Amino acid sequence: MYYAHSSADPDKRDWQTLKEHLQNVANIASGFADDFRAGELAYAGGLLHDIGKYSPEFQRRLEGAPIRVDHSTAGAQEARALYPVQLSRILEYIITGHHGGLLNYGSCESGLEERLGNKFLPDYSAYREEIPLPDLTLFRPILQPIHKKIGFSIAFFTRMLYSCLVDADSLDTEGFADPVASSARGRYESFETLSQEFDEYMGALLSGAEDTPINKYRREICEQCREKASLPPQMFSLTVPTGGGKTLSSMAFALDHLRQHGLKRIFYVIPYTSIIEQNASTFRKIFGNRNVLEHHSNFDPKDLSDNDVDSIERFLKLSAENWDMPIVVTTNVQFFESLFSNKRSRCRKIHNLAQSVIILDEAQMLPTGYLRPCLQILSELVQNYGSTVVICTATQPKLSELLDESIRPVEIMRSPVELYEAFRRVRIKDLGALSDDELSERLCEHKQVLCIVNTRKHAQHLHGALSEHGTCYHLSARMCPVHRRKHLKEITELLQKGADCRVVSTQLIEAGVDIDFPVVYRAMAGVDSIAQASGRCNREGKVDRGDAYVFRSTERYGQATSWQRRTAEIGRMVMDQFDDPLSLQAVEAYFQRLYSYEGDDGLDRKEILPAFERGSGALQFPFEDIGWAFRIIEQDTKDIVIPYDNNARSRLDELRTSESPWRYTRRLQGYTINIYPDEYKELERANEIDIVGDRFYVLNNPDKYSEETGLINRKHNGGEGSLLII
Numbered sequence: 122m123y124y125a126h127s128s129a130d131p132d133k134r135d136w137q138t139l140k141e142h143l144q145n146v147a148n149i150a151s152g153f154a155d156d157f158r159a160g161e162l163a164y165a166g167g168l169l170h171d172i173g174k175y176s177p178e179f180q181r182r183l184e185g186a187p188i189r190v191d192h193s194t195a196g197a198q199e200a201r202a203l204y205p206v207q208l209s210r211i212l213e214y215i216i217t218g219h220h221g222g223l224l225n226y227g228s229c230e231s232g233l234e235e236r237l238g239n240k241f242l243p244d245y246s247a248y249r250e251e252i253p254l255p256d257l258t259l260f261r262p263i264l265q266p267i268h269k270k271i272g273f274s275i276a277f278f279t280r281m282l283y284s285c286l287v288d289a290d291s292l293d294t295e296g297f298a299d300p301v302a303s304s305a306r307g308r309y310e311s312f313e314t315l316s317q318e319f320d321e322y323m324g325a326l327l328s329g330a331e332d333t334p335i336n337k338y339r340r341e342i343c344e345q346c347r348e349k350a351s352l353p354p355q356m357f358s359l360t361v362p363t364g365g366g367k368t369l370s371s372m373a374f375a376l377d378h379l380r381q382h383g384l385k386r387i388f389y390v391i392p393y394t395s396i397i398e399q400n401a402s403t404f405r406k407i408f409g410n411r412n413v414l415e416h417h418s419n420f421d422p423k424d425l426s427d428n429d430v431d432s433i434e435r436f437l438k439l440s441a442e443n444w445d446m447p448i449v450v451t452t453n454v455q456f457f458e459s460l461f462s463n464k465r466s467r468c469r470k471i472h473n474l475a476q477s478v479i480i481l482d483e484a485q486m487l488p489t490g491y492l493r494p495c496l497q498i499l500s501e502l503v504q505n506y507g508s509t510v511v512i513c514t515a516t517q518p519k520l521s522e523l524l525d526e527s528i529r530p531v532e533i534m535r536s537p538v539e540l541y542e543a544f545r546r547v548r549i550k551d552l553g554a555l556s557d558d559e560l561s562e563r564l565c566e567h568k569q570v571l572c573i574v575n576t577r578k579h580a581q582h583l584h585g586a587l588s589e590h591g592t593c594y595h596l597s598a599r600m601c602p603v604h605r606r607k608h609l610k611e612i613t614e615l616l617q618k619g620a621d622c623r624v625v626s627t628q629l630i631e632a633g634v635d636i637d638f639p640v641v642y643r644a645m646a647g648v649d650s651i652a653q654a655s656g657r658c659n660r661e662g663k664v665d666r667g668d669a670y671v672f673r674s675t676e677r678y679g680q681a682t683s684w685q686r687r688t689a690e691i692g693r694m695v696m697d698q699f700d701d702p703l704s705l706q707a708v709e710a711y712f713q714r715l716y717s718y719e720g721d722d723g724l725d726r727k728e729i730l731p732a733f734e735r736g737s738g739a740l741q742f743p744f745e746d747i748g749w750a751f752r753i754i755e756q757d758t759k760d761i762v763i764p765y766d767n768n769a770r771s772r773l774d775e776l777r778t779s780e781s782p783w784r785y786t787r788r789l790q791g792y793t794i795n796i797y798p799d800e801y802k803e804l805e806r807a808n809e810i811d812i813v814g815d816r817f818y819v820l821n822n823p824d825k826y827s828e829e830t831g832l833i834n835r836k837h838n839g840g841e842g843s844l845l846i847i
Contacts, residue, residue, distance in 0.1 A: 123175050123247065126297050127183040136183075137297045139175065140251045143168050145296075149289035154282060156385075156475040157506045161260045162208065163285045168252055169196030170216050170286060176243035193217055194236050195245045201237060204257055210740040211262075211275075213237065215283040219290060223283055223463035223744035226736060232745075267500040267525045272737025273730060277501050279742070280460075284472035287465045288443050305436055308411065309447050315408050316376045322407045323369065335662060338543050339366040342534065346370045349533045350377035354384065354476075354509040356499070358530040360517045360537040360705070362544035363656040368400055368482070371513050374533065375478040378509060386477040389450040392486035399635065400482070401450040411436060414446040416455055444470035453486065454753045460498050461729070463748035475506040484512040485649045485712075488753050489719060494729040496520065500528045516652045517705070519712035523724070541705055545666075546659040547641075549651070549703060551696055552672040557679070560672065561586040564623060564642065569616060571624045572642040573631065573654050575689075579644070579679040581830055583625045588829075596626035600831030601763045603791040609634065630657065637661050641669045644679065647688030648695050648711035652703050671696065691715050727751065758795040761810065762819045763826055765792050773813060782814030789817065800834055 125142035128135050147167030154163030173179065173192030182190050193216060200212035214223055217236050225232040266274040296303040310318075323343070330336045342365050349357070350373075359374070361367035375387045389404075391397045401415035414437060440446040459467040460474075479502065481487070487495050502508040504527070512520065512530055517537075521529045534540060555563075564570050564587060574580050577597045587593040592615070594608050613636060615622040628646070630636070631653035637660035643651055651671060659667025673693075674680065681689040691714050692702075699707040716724060725731075727750040732743050764770045769792040776785045796804075801818070804810045809822040820826060827833050 123180060123251070124183055125171060125174055126294060139171065142293060143171055143252055145293040146170065146286070146289045149292060150285040153285035153289065153472050156472070157281060158263050159278070159282060161255060161257060162211065162262075163282055165200070165255050165257060166212050166215050166282060166286050167289060168254060169200055169212065170219050170290065172196045172199065172248040172252065173242065173245050175245040175248040178243040191239065191242060193219055194239055195242055197237055198242070199254070203254060207740070208257055208260065211279045211282060214279050214742070214744070215286050218283060218463070218465070219287055220465065222465055222748070223280065223468070225743045225745045226741035263505075265504050267497060267504055267528065270497065270730060270734060272733040272742070273497055274501060274505065275737065275740060276733045276742045276744070277498065278505070280468060280744075281472055281475070281506070284468045284470065288469045288472060291442070291469060302435070302439060306439055306445065308436075310409070310412055312376065312380055312447060315412060315447060316380060319372065319376055319407055323373070335364070335544070338540065342366060342540070343370040343373050345535060346374035346533055347377050350374050351381055352531065354378075354382055354503070354507055356503050356524070356528050356530040357509065357511045357533050358517060359511055359513040359533045360540070361513070361515060361534065362541055363515045364544055364546075364660060364662070365540060367513055368403065371480050371482075371511060372404070374511065375480060379478050384476050384478055384507075384509070386444070386446075386473060387448045388456070388474065388477055388479045389448070389482060390453060390456045390479065391450065391482045392453045393483070396482065397450055397452065404448055404450065408448060412447050414440045414444065414449045416441050416444070416449060416451040442469060444473045453488065457491070457495055457498070458751060458753060461494065461747055461751035463744040474502055474508060476508060478509045478511070480511045480513055482513050484514045485516050485518045487518070489715070489724065490726040491729070491751065491753065492716070493523065493721070493725040494751070496523055497730060500525060503528055515656070516649045516708045519709050519716065523716065538705055546662050547655045547667045547669045547703075549655065549701065550668065550670050552670050554675050555672045556675045557582060557586065560642070560674070565590045567623070567640050569622045569638055570640045570642065571626065571630070571638040571657055573626050573628060574644045574674070574679060575628070575646065575681045575685050576678060577627055579674065579676065580625050580627050582676070582678065584830060587623050587625065591623065592621050593623045593625065595830045596624065596630055597831060598627065598629055598794065601765055601792045601794050603769070604763070604765055604831065609636065612636065635660070637663075639664065639667055641667070643669065643671050644681070645671055645673045645689045645693055646681065646685060647692045647715070648702055648708055650688070651692060652708070655703060687718070688715065691718065758797055759801040759818060760793045761796055761801070761804075762789050762817055763792050763794060763832070764819065765826070773819060776814045776817065779814065782816055785814065785817070794832060796832070803834070
């Protein structure tokens with residue numbers, strides 16, 4: 122008798138047999154891969170992945186012998202001996218990598234070739250007595266390459282099969298080792314039920330809305346989304362102005378489209394925490410906690426209001442492993458880095474993207490340096506995996522020319538230009554160059570005003586100047602999220618009361634923060650950033666037109682840095698060319714110039730796409746190299762925890778005595794800020810950092826943290842850096 126997994130029972134009565142495990146994994150993986158017509162190949166991979174466990178050495182290891190046994194190379198060697206290279210190479214990758222990750226093809230000295238050249242594997246031939254392997258003579262992957270990039274298509278097909286295998290392996294192992302967790306999976310409501318809940322919510326919302334022109338347009342936007350849902354799965358664009366209700370309208374499209382075409386899940390992919398938290402909260406209100414997964418580093422399930430918090434926390438943690446929940450709300454970072462990763466834990470979930478509706482909210486925030494690889498992989502999901510992608514934004518990037526003709530998006534709205542004019546609430550005025558003295562004087566003339574600048578240092582200087590003349594708030598990433606949320610709540614209350622309220626912020630406030638100022642000032646930036654800033658002006662339409670002023674700072678510390686400087690230069694060109702720099706024509710011109718300026722190299726600066734084509738003839742792919750290279754957030758930063766309030770201090774006290782410190786990672790995210798290594802070293806030399814739980818760096822000097830501006834360090838107040846979150 123050969124076994125796959127052991128238990129504490131020395132009699133082996135409840136051990137899982139190897140035959141059972143291989144058959145289970147093969148069946149589960151095959152079911153997953155049927156979504157993209159590759160069930161036969163996934164079935165073979167499932168049977169082969171653990172046949173190395175048929176060796177006497179591995180069986181002794183299960184019995185407690187202190188030996189290491191390579192059990193994942195055997196199946197790949199058998200695949201190479203049994204099947205033609207076009208199929209065996211794919212199986213070789215997924216089988217050898219089913220624990221440690223997809224390997225580079227490499228050479229005889231490294232990578233896949235080195236593994237398969239191992240001549241010293243234990244004898245595993247006993248598998249032939251129990252495991253008949255399928256005949257794959259007639260099997261061929263059904264793939265339509267995008268932009269003739271056959272290497273990319275086959276590599277992604279390999280990664281999707283790998284996802285099917287490792288998820289199937291994990292699920293079957295979990296079923297044996299942790300049946301309680303296994304039984305907790307899949308307890309979701311049907312999309313029929315979810316659609317009914319959505320219709321009830323929308324009915325109540327619309328019946329209670331005032332009969333205003335804006336609400337009439339919002340109803341029309343939703344109706345047009347539902348009409349277009351009948352179109353077949355493909356790539357769509359949804360161009361809806363800020364305030365048009367695109368979150369709920371896009372969900373209406375997704376639900377109807379999914380039901381009419383037999384799709385399986387809905388994914389919302391969003392760049393910023395603030396937008397994610399708002400959207401996920403709305404979806405949970407409609408569909409309930411057990412049908413919506415909010416997957417990012419700042420989310421703590423314990424913050425949900427539910428009578429069975431422990432159950433909900435475990436339930437959501439399980440779903441985060443493989444994205445099997447009906448509605449998943451995640452980030453650009455999680456989504457795209459998983460699609461290019463070679464790691465088991467990240468790849469495990471991506472097969473569930475097949476036959477799904479994928480909505481990219483604020484799509485103008487797709488990372489420019491990785492734009493071509495991102496569009497290529499979205500096109501693959503549409504072309505070869507039956508998915509629908511919706512590119513959703515108020516400022517639609519110029520993507521059509523970068524997409525293959527067969528994938529170019531269909532616009533859901535009949536007249537985006539009409540909608541833009543209907544929702545237009547702001548006048549843009551260019552003030553030219555302003556010193557801080559001139560800017561401060563102008564800001565002090567307004568009772569309520571928001572000023573958005575490009576650097577932290579500029580924000581601090583302006584805040585200091587304005588604080589001498591009354592109430593002024595500062596917002597930047599030098600403040601932990603809980604601190605920022607507290608300030609935003611106070612700001613909102615002052616605005617509603619009509620009280621004096623001046624705010625100086627870095628660009629983080631542009632990231633979907635629901636706040637409404639009568640006047641906004643914005644340091645020169647890209648047109649997309651100016652549009653986002655304008656979205657904080659006259660948001661509720663209290664006046665016919667709000668005023669948004671664009672200026673260029675003459676102060677050295679107020680200059681845009683690196684990437685911002687480039688987008689600001691192009692933004693200035695568009696401002697000079699168009700009377701309304703936020704018109705759809707101006708936005709299109711901005712992105713066209715930006716992408717032209719970047720060129721092909723700038724839109725794929727790590728050469729991700731060429732890397733898959735160089736060895737494509739022999740299926741020699743650099744999976745490990747690409748996994749390391751594709752990093753949307755590349756800043757080498759340290760996370761430090763700020764003991765900002767009693768809740769943070771209480772959690773840190775619990776952490777000091779906890780046997781599971783990793784559980785506190787998400788619970789402390791709201792109190793965490795990112796700093797550069799040199800600043801960390803400076804704090805460390807001054808003994809102002811404590812290490813708690815062997816993994817958390819905690820600020821121990823309260824004098825280093827200001828209630829007004831956050832972490833204090835005059836040397837480190839430059840650009841805001843990346844605002845994307847994991």
